[in-house]
Amino acid sequence: xxxxxxxxxxxxxxxxxxxxxxxxxxGRFCTVLMxxxxxxxxxxxxxxxxxxxxxxxxxxxxxxGADGAIGIAVKLEEGNLNILSxxxxxxxxxxxxxxxxxxxxxxxxxxPQIRNTAGDVTGETSHQFRLSSL
Numbered sequence: 001x002x003x004x005x006x007x008x009x010x011x012x013x014x015x016x017x018x019x020x021x022x023x024x025x026x027g028r029f030c031t032v033l034m035x036x037x038x039x040x041x042x043x044x045x046x047x048x049x050x051x052x053x054x055x056x057x058x059x060x061x062x063x064x065g066a067d068g069a070i071g072i073a074v075k076l077e078e079g080n081l082n083i084l085s086x087x088x089x090x091x092x093x094x095x096x097x098x099x100x101x102x103x104x105x106x107x108x109x110x111x112p113q114i115r116n117t118a119g120d121v122t123g124e125t126s127h128q129f130r131l132s133s134l
Contacts, residue, residue, distance in 0.1 A: 016042040029085040049079030090127040
């Protein structure tokens with residue numbers, strides 16, 4: 001990758017970390033995620049159930065075998081944004097990225113309750129996948 005592209009990507013990363021409320025908005029998953037991880041990562045929802053994460057190089061990324069930063073792309077075929085956010089938090093938990101204190105503000109996104117139109121809880125979200133190493 002050309003050096004100028006790294007400079008541009010670093011600038012975008014810094015802007016997203018500095019102004020997470022402009023990325024998603026108050027209480028939205030992207031914003032809460034970036035505020036919680038205080039500069040360690042960025043995340044952004046995309047169209048049709050896509051989510052992208054950029055994780056800054058750290059002891060955690062080195063523990064995972066990376067020689068630098070990590071990028072993670074998540075795609076949910078059916079596009080449900082609540083389930084997409086839940087899957088992103090589950091991926092972070094399975095990779096052991098972040099402390100329990102960092103993951104706590106994301107708990108409402110991790111296993112959201114499913115409610116009917118009357119507001120009654122009719123189910124809950126569970127995660128039926130396990131990540132495997134490359």
